[in-house]
Amino acid sequence: MxxxxxxxxxxxxxxxxxxxxxxxxxxxxxxxxxxxxxxxxxxxxxxxxxxxxxxxxxxxxxxxxxxxxxxxxxxxxxxxxxxxxxxxxxxxxxxxxxxxxxxxxxxxxxSFVPNFEGNAIDKIITLNSLDELTRNHSKISTAKHITVLGAGLIGTEIAIDLATVGKQITLCDKASVIMPTLLPEFIAAEMHQVLIQKNIDVRLNTAITKINTADNQLVVSQLEKEDIHTDIVIAAMGxxxxxxxxxxxxxxxxxxxxxxxxxxxxxxxxxxxxxxxxxxxxxxxxxxxxxxxxxxxxxxxAGTPTPLSLPPMLIKAKTPWLPLSLAGITTAADIHWHIERDNDGYVAKAHTKDQTLIGFIVAHNKQKQAFPLLRQLPPAL
Structure with missing residues (x-):
């Protein structure tokens, strides 16, 4: 055998x-x-x-x-x-x-967790698996204030989900914009504003220095900014x-x-x-x-050698306050953006100087336009 x-x-x-x-x-x-x-x-x-x-x-x-x-x-x-x-x-x-x-x-x-200073590093929660969710579900459910480290896609999704059920949320990132690897500044700014309107405390350009315990809470210290007093810290930093x-x-x-x-x-x-x-x-x-x-x-x-071929990939952000779907190159510095906006939302198309479509972002009720645009993008691999 x-x-x-x-x-x-x-x-x-x-x-x-x-x-x-x-x-x-x-x-x-x-x-x-x-x-x-x-x-x-x-x-x-x-x-x-x-x-x-x-x-x-x-x-x-x-x-x-x-x-x-x-x-x-x-x-x-x-x-x-x-x-x-x-x-x-x-x-x-x-x-x-x-x-x-x-x-x-x-x-x-x-989950990546930096080696912060302080006596509460072992209390940082990550949610990258079913086991991690099982271990921490009760703590998160009973917490009133939660600090989320990382304002990328996952961190933003977690922050919105928890804010939806009434948690007080502070969202921190060392970057200057929300979802910096996915969103251009003009859409990241809109997401930022939406989060603030929904009472999420967004702290960007934030360098966390240490995390300690104090009076049954955690204290998140930031460089040249006031401390955050919180019940739980969730790391979503990649x-x-x-x-x-x-x-x-x-x-x-x-x-x-x-x-x-x-x-x-x-x-x-x-x-x-x-x-x-x-x-x-x-x-x-x-x-x-x-x-x-x-x-x-x-x-x-199974016996048929098959090389991997990746078409352009559609990413759907689970951010119900600002629904987004995107694909291709969306954060390069030399992108030329063409934006079509109406009451249903907008379609932002990323082009090169010669008007070649290289990426796009559709927002709000424009989601159906994602798939026709996806077919116009060059192969990913």
Whole structure:
């Protein structure tokens, strides 16, 4: 009997690959090893749990047992893979070695939390997984004032969700605008104004220096600004790919695990997917590129080599106070913007000097115009 395909991780990328592969191959043995409980859940919905009155369990589509049964895999939960040997093709966990025919590293990414000074660093909450939500749901539900560190897409979504249920929110970022990697200044300014109108305390150009405890609260100190007294601090400051296993195995890494357009790493028969994978110097942590990557790798390992091809990707911001969909290049300095605005919202088109469309943002009730514009953009990969 041949060795199984081994998958490390049970996030969206890993489970999407299993689902895609099983549509093509019903019989090849698959062993999936995960450090958590292995439930299949909707990670993009984590930021909406509180405004919808949900518990963590409400996001679960299938338990680990249900998933393993439906897709005919061996699923090993609550287990950390300790070592990968790419020459002998085995992984080590629970004091045993398990050989693979192919290995997929889908270890994802963890929330980035700076090494602030102060005695309350261990009290900072992150919400990047179902386990983290489960551990912190009660604390967040009972908190009156919450400070969110990071005004990117996820931080802004969390701030809006919590403000919707009556929490007092302070949103901090060292950047000068909201969602600096996605929004041009004129739209970021509008988002900023909307947040203020909804009573979110927005503090940009903010350098956090330390976080301490005081009188059953946390005190967030800022450089040359007044302290923030808060019940909870949530960090949404970006993600750090989990690459330590690959690095220890001698697999090429940079910010993520370096893969080619076949999703293969520098080691034979070893692939990487999802938030931990870096292709052409980029890490794509959004749903669409992960789905397409999982499908391409499923076809490859089912016997039809399929390079990854990424079309332009649509990003829908879950910001109901200012609904936005965007794609392409939207923050470059040399963009020429063409804006069409009426009572239903606006469409902002980004062009080069020669009038080539390279990106767009649609707002409010103009969402239906996103897909025709998306088809006009050049391929992403």
């Amino acid at each position: 041949s060795n199984p395909i081994i998958v490390i991780g049970s996030g969206f990328a890993a489970y999407q690959w299993v689902k895609s592969f099983r549509k093509l191959d019903h019989n090849t043995a698959i062993t999936l090893i995960t450090a958590d409980q292995g439930a299949d859940y909707s990670k993009p919905e984590l930021s909406h749990v509180f405004s919808r009155g949900q518990q963590a369990i409400d996001l679960i589509k299938q338990t680990a047992i249900e998933f393993a049964t439906e897709y005919n895999i061996e699923l090993i939960t609550d287990t950390v893979v300790e070592e990968i040997n790419t020459e002998l093709q085995w992984v080590r966990f629970n004091q045993q070695q398990s050989h693979y025919s192919s290995l997929i590293i889908a270890t994802g990414a963890k 993600l750090t790919p989990q690459i330590h296993l690959a690095h220890q195995a001698g697999i090429s890494t940079n910010r993520g695990i370096i893969v080619d357009n076949m999703l293969q790493t520098s080691a034979a028969n070893v692939y990487a997917l999802g938030d931990c994978a870096e292709i052409n110097g980029k890490i794509s942590a959004f749903i669409q590129p992960i789905m397409l990557s999982a499908l391409a790798l499923a076809k490859t390992l």
